[in-house]
Amino acid sequence: MGWIRALDARAIPDPVLGIKVSEKTASSRPSIEHIEDIAHLSLSAPTEPTYTLQPSTIPDAELPLISSSEIPELLAQHSGPGSPTGRTWIVVDSVVVDATEFLENHPGGEDIILQFAGRQCGWQFWRFHSKGIWEEWVKGTQKPVEEGGKRGWRVARLEGDAVVKNRFPEPRKFVGLRKLGADWW
Numbered sequence: 001m002g003w004i005r006a007l008d009a010r011a012i013p014d015p016v017l018g019i020k021v022s023e024k025t026a027s028s029r030p031s032i033e034h035i036e037d038i039a040h041l042s043l044s045a046p047t048e049p050t051y052t053l054q055p056s057t058i059p060d061a062e063l064p065l066i067s068s069s070e071i072p073e074l075l076a077q078h079s080g081p082g083s084p085t086g087r088t089w090i091v092v093d094s095v096v097v098d099a100t101e102f103l104e105n106h107p108g109g110e111d112i113i114l115q116f117a118g119r120q121c122g123w124q125f126w127r128f129h130s131k132g133i134w135e136e137w138v139k140g141t142q143k144p145v146e147e148g149g150k151r152g153w154r155v156a157r158l159e160g161d162a163v164v165k166n167r168f169p170e171p172r173k174f175v176g177l178r179k180l181g182a183d184w185w
């Protein structure tokens with residue numbers, strides 16, 4: 001058939017690679033139609049997910065997840081005023097908190113939070129705050145801000161068994177119980 005011969009003689013443009021391939025090479029591909037199907041797709045890298053402040057109605061367990069492979073870079077990017085984003089994230093156990101807009105209002109002062117910028121501060125946080133402070137000041141109140149409620153500062157939680165290690169070991173709480181026997185703890 002005349003039109004097949006004409007095709008043989010031509011180089012067929014490859015829409016994906018942007019090069020010309022002979023029909024022999026092209027015929028080893030699934031089909032020309034298939035190649036044309038994907039030619040319109042974007043081949044650029046997927047955009048980075050962004051993490052934003054979450055409403056107080058979302059339980060800690062249902063926050064957006066950050067994987068163990070993502071977390072080091074995200075913390076480096078959000079490690080205080082001198083970091084690429086200029087934002088201050090802290091990690092309280094497995095919850096990532098963006099303290100940026102709360103810093104200047106913190107009753108304990110902003111420096112103490114800045115010391116933990118981009119870092120784990122689980123046990124240190126619980127030394128100074130009760131669960132009630134978590135609910136009201138970190139999660140935020142159910143009452144909307146416009147009606148005098150408090151907004152929350154959580155952005156995400158660590159996925160699965162991902163961990164951000166604390167740089168400081170937690171001192172034992174029950175100092176003095178040693179006399180009860182070494183098996184006590």
Ligand code: HEM
Nearest residue numbers: 097099102107108112113116121124125128133137138153
């Ligand atoms: C966004 C995160 C945080 C929030 C929302 C927050 C909130 C608060 C609140 C509401 C108080 C007053 C508590 C009271 O009067 O009983 C407080 C005090 C305090 N916070 Fe935080 N805090 C945060 C992070 C931190 C961190 C990371 C540390 C460092 C370990 C810290 C250390 C303190 C200290 C030392 C006080 C003063 C305690 C006192 O006067 O007895 N806070 N914080």
